[in-house]
Amino acid sequence: MCNSHFRGSMISPRYHREVPQRYRLEAGKCKQCGHISFPPRLICPKCKSKSFETVKLSRDGKILTFTIIRVAPEKFSKETPYVVAIIELNNDVRLTAQVADCNVNKVAIGDKVKLVFRKIQDEGKSGLHCYGYKAVLG
Amino acid sequence: MVGIVGYGSYLPRYRIKVDLIAKQWGADPEAIKRGLMLYEKTVPGQDEDTITISVEAARYALQRARIDPQKIGAVYIGSESHPYAVKPSATILIEALGIGPHVHAASYEFACKAGTEAMYVAYSLVKAGEMEYAMGIGSDTSQGAPGDALEYSASAGGSAFIMGKENIVAEILFTNSYTSDTPDFWRREHECYPRHAGRFTGEPAYFKHIYNAGITLLEKSGMQPKDFQFAVFHMPNGKFPQEVGKKLGFTKEQMEVGWISPWMGNTYSGSSPTGLSAVLDAAKAGDKIFMVSFGSGAGSDGFIFKVTNEIDKVRDLAPKLRDMLDNDKIYLDYGQYAKFRKKIILNE
Amino acid sequence: MKDVAVVGVGMTKFGELWKKSLRDIFVEASLKAIENSGVDHIDSMYVGTMSSGLFVGQEHIGAVMADYLGVAPVPATRVESACASGGAAFRQAYFEIASGQSEIVLAGGVEKMTDGADVTDALATAADQEYEVYNGITFPGLYAMIARAHMHQYKTSREQLAHVAVKNHKNGSMNPNAQFRSPVTLEQVMKSTMVADPLRLLDCSPVSDGGAVVIVCSVDYAKKLKRPYVKIISSVQTSDTIALHNRESLTALKCVSVAAEKAYKQSGLKPSDINFAEVHDCFTIAEIVVTEDLGFFEKGKGGQAAENGSTSINGKIPINTSGGLKSKGHPVGATGIAQIVECYVQLTGNAGERQVKNAKYGLAQNMGGSGASCVIHILEAV
Numbered sequence: 001m002c003n004s005h006f007r008g009s010m011i012s013p014r015y016h017r018e019v020p021q022r023y024r025l026e027a028g029k030c031k032q033c034g035h036i037s038f039p040p041r042l043i044c045p046k047c048k049s050k051s052f053e054t055v056k057l058s059r060d061g062k063i064l065t066f067t068i069i070r071v072a073p074e075k076f077s078k079e080t081p082y083v084v085a086i087i088e089l090n091n092d093v094r095l096t097a098q099v100a101d102c103n104v105n106k107v108a109i110g111d112k113v114k115l116v117f118r119k120i121q122d123e124g125k126s127g128l129h130c131y132g133y134k135a136v137l138g
Numbered sequence: 139m140v141g142i143v144g145y146g147s148y149l150p151r152y153r154i155k156v157d158l159i160a161k162q163w164g165a166d167p168e169a170i171k172r173g174l175m176l177y178e179k180t181v182p183g184q185d186e187d188t189i190t191i192s193v194e195a196a197r198y199a200l201q202r203a204r205i206d207p208q209k210i211g212a213v214y215i216g217s218e219s220h221p222y223a224v225k226p227s228a229t230i231l232i233e234a235l236g237i238g239p240h241v242h243a244a245s246y247e248f249a250c251k252a253g254t255e256a257m258y259v260a261y262s263l264v265k266a267g268e269m270e271y272a273m274g275i276g277s278d279t280s281q282g283a284p285g286d287a288l289e290y291s292a293s294a295g296g297s298a299f300i301m302g303k304e305n306i307v308a309e310i311l312f313t314n315s316y317t318s319d320t321p322d323f324w325r326r327e328h329e330c331y332p333r334h335a336g337r338f339t340g341e342p343a344y345f346k347h348i349y350n351a352g353i354t355l356l357e358k359s360g361m362q363p364k365d366f367q368f369a370v371f372h373m374p375n376g377k378f379p380q381e382v383g384k385k386l387g388f389t390k391e392q393m394e395v396g397w398i399s400p401w402m403g404n405t406y407s408g409s410s411p412t413g414l415s416a417v418l419d420a421a422k423a424g425d426k427i428f429m430v431s432f433g434s435g436a437g438s439d440g441f442i443f444k445v446t447n448e449i450d451k452v453r454d455l456a457p458k459l460r461d462m463l464d465n466d467k468i469y470l471d472y473g474q475y476a477k478f479r480k481k482i483i484l485n486e
Numbered sequence: 487m488k489d490v491a492v493v494g495v496g497m498t499k500f501g502e503l504w505k506k507s508l509r510d511i512f513v514e515a516s517l518k519a520i521e522n523s524g525v526d527h528i529d530s531m532y533v534g535t536m537s538s539g540l541f542v543g544q545e546h547i548g549a550v551m552a553d554y555l556g557v558a559p560v561p562a563t564r565v566e567s568a569c570a571s572g573g574a575a576f577r578q579a580y581f582e583i584a585s586g587q588s589e590i591v592l593a594g595g596v597e598k599m600t601d602g603a604d605v606t607d608a609l610a611t612a613a614d615q616e617y618e619v620y621n622g623i624t625f626p627g628l629y630a631m632i633a634r635a636h637m638h639q640y641k642t643s644r645e646q647l648a649h650v651a652v653k654n655h656k657n658g659s660m661n662p663n664a665q666f667r668s669p670v671t672l673e674q675v676m677k678s679t680m681v682a683d684p685l686r687l688l689d690c691s692p693v694s695d696g697g698a699v700v701i702v703c704s705v706d707y708a709k710k711l712k713r714p715y716v717k718i719i720s721s722v723q724t725s726d727t728i729a730l731h732n733r734e735s736l737t738a739l740k741c742v743s744v745a746a747e748k749a750y751k752q753s754g755l756k757p758s759d760i761n762f763a764e765v766h767d768c769f770t771i772a773e774i775v776v777t778e779d780l781g782f783f784e785k786g787k788g789g790q791a792a793e794n795g796s797t798s799i800n801g802k803i804p805i806n807t808s809g810g811l812k813s814k815g816h817p818v819g820a821t822g823i824a825q826i827v828e829c830y831v832q833l834t835g836n837a838g839e840r841q842v843k844n845a846k847y848g849l850a851q852n853m854g855g856s857g858a859s860c861v862i863h864i865l866e867a868v
Contacts, residue, residue: 023234067630068683073606076622084623086731094731096618101151117193118185
């Protein structure tokens with residue numbers, strides 16, 4: 001009755017669409033006011049203009065807040081405990097990402113991080129490998 | 139003149155000590171360490187695989203090469219742990235690094251020498267004038283069967299080399315390959331772990347192919363072992379490369395810098411390429427490097443490099459192999475290692 | 487625009503209702519509300535449910551419920567705004583009466599969460615699927631990040647969060663419909679299993695089944711029914727960015743403060759005029775931040791307020807006399823309506839042990855996701 005394999009699964013077109021963002025951190029910079037939207041949008045949330053240019057986000061940033069996930073959704077259940085943080089990148093854009101390769105008890109607000117390319121999740125045993133960005137300290 | 143214009147390596151931060159693996163299976167840690175000359179090995183994080191490792195290594199290679207990624211005409215990744223059985227690892231890498239889409243991409247497989255294969259083909263395309271730049275990568279997250287001898291060494295890591303004709307850092311002077319049907323180590327489709335033929339993997343396989351490829355390479359070049367500052371060989375453990383190097387006439391000192399397996403383990407397709415990367419981090423203009431890989435099944439690819447003074451400009455543009463090998467390590471216990479390497483049967 | 491009233495309410499017990507289906511739950515609550523209101527028919531209905539499709543594979547909820555309630559062919563619409571689905575459904579009913587379009591509208595909320603679906607996955611659909619959930623965040627994780635930021639900025643303590651849970655369980659123990667009817671101690675909260683640092687199991691509202699329904703009509707019609715009624719004097723809804731990382735502040739819920747300002751303006755009241763409030767305590771930190779953003783306490787002082795008893799039944803501003811989502815339960819779509827039920831019960835003097843003395847104005851604040859939508863209603867006793 002409940003199609004649990006459908007829910008949250010990375011169906012190809014949906015995954016493929018986000019590749020420029022997840023792999024290359026491509027964002028949309030509003031030509032009018034300069035606000036950067038990540039992911040890119042059709043309407044600037046600040047000035048409502050509709051013209052953008054593609055920019056790449058900086059890979060350097062700092063942690064604004066974070067949590068240590070100990071009860072995770074099924075997909076991530078073998079990886080607990082893991083840290084998820086809201087990170088502010090140097091061009092003032094914020095995003096949510098895991099902090100990899102860290103001692104979960106030694107992460108703090110203000111820590112400097114770098115974004116790296118990692119596998120984020122798998123679509124089950126026979127589906128896609130899904131990649132994207134995570135942060136590492138330093 | 140054709141050669142390496144940019145190089146880079148990536149090692150995961152996780153390690154497991156050989157002692158713990160030995161204790162797990164009731165073996166004598168000291169005997170293992172003595173016999174194999176291995177102390178610890180790299181372990182990929184749960185979110186790392188051949189593709190993520192290749193992307194980081196290739197990113198560093200691009201940093202050193204300082205070229206527009208769009209100018210790369212081909213990307214080849216050699217591995218025996220490609221994340222997909224069908225879908226080349228390089229397709230994901232090119233998207234991650236902004237290479238292509240007007241690019242040729244393929245996955246290479248030849249046990250532990252898939253990396254040097256990728257390097258050889260990349261070099262050849264540039265030499266043939268087919269394209270300005272081509273990249274060859276050797277990268278693996280190799281899997282050793284629990285309790286098997288190979289579990290002590292099977293590790294993770296990778297190195298990427300961009301070949302070109304301008305601003306060359308290390309010119310490729312000569313190459314030579316030597317191949318035969320030697321069933322020393324293989325993995326059947328759908329099997330989780332490889333099989334190997336014990337001591338048969340030594341003399342008739344590893345030593346025969348590296349020696350023959352090496353001797354022929356020397357003949358081709360008209361050079362002698364003493365003409366080289368560095369020698370790098372495939373490193374399935376700490377012992378074999380020293381033996382084969384000696385057999386070919388190289389000294390321990392020549393092999394020292396590229397001899398990284400005791401702390402890295404055997405990164406399979408990344409093995410000799412990563413040894414090469416360590417050498418390039420230390421080499422000076424004019425240095426000559428002798429490198430022979432080995433892949434079970436079996437075959438060897440040999441290269442002779444000559445370092446140019448461009449090396450001084452690029453060496454510091456990306457992390458050095460030795461830094462990655464020695465610093466910021468995270469040690470795992472056997473249980474964590476087994477979990478990371480998916481050796482535990484889950485209820486799926 | 488007509489003046490609008492709530493003239494009858496009903497709800498099921500909240501909890502793990504193994505024997506009852508989604509339809510059963512909704513019908514049970516509806517029948518109670520209809521009977522209590524004295525109406526003999528309804529003109530239209532709105533059903534708030536967040537994820538009937540993901541939980542039980544059923545959409546087209548309006549039709550399903552109209553059918554099972556036996557009121558077809560009246561118009562029946564499912565309303566969704568994640569955890570604010572109930573509040574949003576109530577607001578639609580309010581419009582339909584205020585505009586004169588209908589005389590009697592049923593507004594209900596229902597959720598059936600225990601039929602075996604992956605609850606974490608389903609609830610996560612209230613967050614940004616591609617840029618939050620994809621990267622491994624969970625619902626508790628989002629609020630945990632708000633908690634950590636609030637603790638960092640305002641020195642809110644772990645104990646202060648726990649006080650919210652203790653108070654709400656105490657209130658819930660006096661609510662016959664609550665999922666959890668036993669009090670908890672501060673120590674129990676502080677020692678409960680860690681879910682997403684710093685939030686522990688007892689900081690989190692539970693997984694629940696349940697339904698709540700209210701009957702909405704004009705004040706004039708309510709007078710004719712000669713049943714107790716309360717007046718809706720403000721109805722506001724707001725939205726904000728879906729992703730927490732795009733909010734203006736990580737320690738404030740703008741959707742709440744903007745809605746509150748409008749609600750006070752609409753009703754002509756100040757925060758200090760409100761006698762009690764049902765707020766969206768999906769997690770203890772949510773109650774703390776919401777009480778600040780509703781203007782009950784200075785920004786950053788919500789934790790202190792919880793600790794010093796300001797929000798207890800006898801305190802300056804009783805919050806969540808029903809037990810809140812924490813103790814009453816949180817069948818997602820039903821919550822917004824259950825808040826109205828508690829307001830009605832308080833304002834008509836029927837709250838028994840939980841009664842707030844001289845309750846004249848009650849505020850219900852319902853919220854979706856990590857603060858991407860908010861619905862506020864202010865009700866007045868007559």
